[in-house]
Amino acid sequence: MESERTFKLTLAYDGSAFKGWQRLPGKARTVQGTVEAALARIVAHEVEIAGSGRTDSGVHADGQVASVRLRTSLAPERLRLRLNAELSDDAVCLAFEEADPRFHARYHAIGKTYRYLVRDAPLRDPFTARYAHHVPARLDLDAMRAAGEVLVGKHDFSSFTNLKPGEKSFERELRSVAVDRSGDIVGIVFTADGFLYNQARIMAGALIEAGLGRLSPGRLREILDARDRSLAPGAAPAHGLRLESVRYG
């Protein structure tokens, strides 16, 4: 009998055709369910993977991380090739590494970076429509950066989450917010020790409002201090968001 080994997987996926990360009962296509089924075909036993966190339906990933225990004698690089042969074009395993037996992708994550893409041009573009939220007016990047500065730091982010029952603490440390432009695509990059449910999308929505001149830094600070979800702007759409990377100690 082969001994059990622990692996760390780094995955990229286009979230458009997935119903989010988390395995669901029935036929819904999810990233977790798809990767688990693919690995099970390779190692011929039931497989459960643990993601660093769930991505919502439609959210993409450049560097989602998952941990998994497998009974196999295959080398990690061989496992990576086999897994990629099982996956379809919209998901790829970038790295498959042997890890400490106790490694857990969620419990051991110490930081995450999300990137939100906005296309700010008059006309929509069919080729970026799946990956960037379109706003038909030009964004003011300096105003977005000023709004980002309000949010950076250790705060109670109650105003920037859609409550999930059982959440123990609403405090997170937002380490940085960066805003960049490449042509018509504006990127908003959030790095934090962790994110509350929908937090990245709600913060992106607030920065977009700021960039459109409809939300001042002062008003944003009031919203943050109020700890009241009903005050913050709506979450920006899922398809503009991507989990860029997960940090471990």
Next chain:
Amino acid sequence: MESERTFKLTLAYDGSAFKGWQRLPGKARTVQGTVEAALARIVAHEVEIAGSGRTDSGVHADGQVASVRLRTSLAPERLRLRLNAELSDDAVCLAFEEADPRFHARYHAIGKTYRYLVRDAPLRDPFTARYAHHVPARLDLDAMRAAGEVLVGKHDFSSFTNLKPGEKSFERELRSVAVDRSGDIVGIVFTADGFLYNQARIMAGALIEAGLGRLSPGRLREILDARDRSLAPGAAPAHGLRLESVRYG
């Protein structure tokens, strides 16, 4: 009764979810059928548009041109906004201009530019998979340019087309072939007075073979001179191809 006016439309579309340009009977979603139906809803009469040419199923366009006659008093800019409101995210009307009453997008085209995208990196990428053909080995751009030079000029391109009955002449003037790189994406740009059926994809297939070191300029010249389709490499996949622009006098 409103008088009939002629318009020139410039369209961009992601070809992934279209069964090509040409209207088909039944429920198949095509670009021509979709745009005609959208315009018919706006002007309230049957509409027939003429494209500069057909794009195959899966082929994209950055600047397809079509002509159409409409009975309407609406201004072109208003028609463009109305058309874009009718179309879904994977197609957009970039320009809607009033044209000479005799303008015809196919008969009056004097040149076309196609771009073929290849991603030459070991791993596939979910975010470019719909728009760039993936080859897992690095391409030699100088070898591709040398192959391109063989093809440039006025030639009988019988070796580079899949025959369609009724084609009168196989002579076309390939005005230029350019090869560029942006990161892992290699672009092959063909400009000609016109293209035979599948010609751009078969030429792209030949240049990719050249870039992989499997087809020499000398052998390519033999294939061109032989006027025999069975000798040329297979057509590169449709999803890497995009109609970049159409030129008029």
